Amino acid sequence: MFLHINLHVKGNYPYKEDMKSMPPMGPGTNNECINCGICAKHCPMNAINFENVKEVDINKCKRYPTNAKAINHEAFKKVASMLVAKFNENRCEPELFI
Known part of the structure; x- marks a missing residue:
């Protein structure tokens, strides 16, 4: 026997945007x-x-352990900038879901 429960999870759906192929x-x-x-x-x-x-x-x-090599690809710089901007703006405290 299955029990049907309406469950609401905080957040924005879809939780992940489609990642474009780099x-x-x-x-x-x-x-x-x-x-x-x-x-x-x-x-x-x-x-x-x-x-x-x-x-x-x-x-x-x-990866490289020294600074003699570095990724200078424009797409990499755009993704890095997007990640810093997106995940550096609002600190969200962890929540417990039971």
């Missing part, structure tokens, strides 16, 4: 790079070409 993007190498190859040697995703460390497989890349 183009593949990865970091570019800036002038801090000295072509030493240490990043390629230690990259756990093997995303950096050993023969040309400035060449990165953006489908494998996750």
Whole structure:
């Protein structure tokens, strides 16, 4: 036997907007790079070409531990700005739903 209960959950429906597909993007190498190859040697995703460390497989890349590489793609900057604007404006205290 099923019990039917009308339940009201606070918030705005739909709870998530449809995420638009973003183009593949990865970091570019800036002038801090000295072509030493240490990043390629230690990259756990093997995303950096050993023969040309400035060449990165953006489908494998996750993050860089130093500032020698950075994502400068315009779509990335737009999404980052949107996230800061959207989630930095109103602090909502957590609520308990039982």
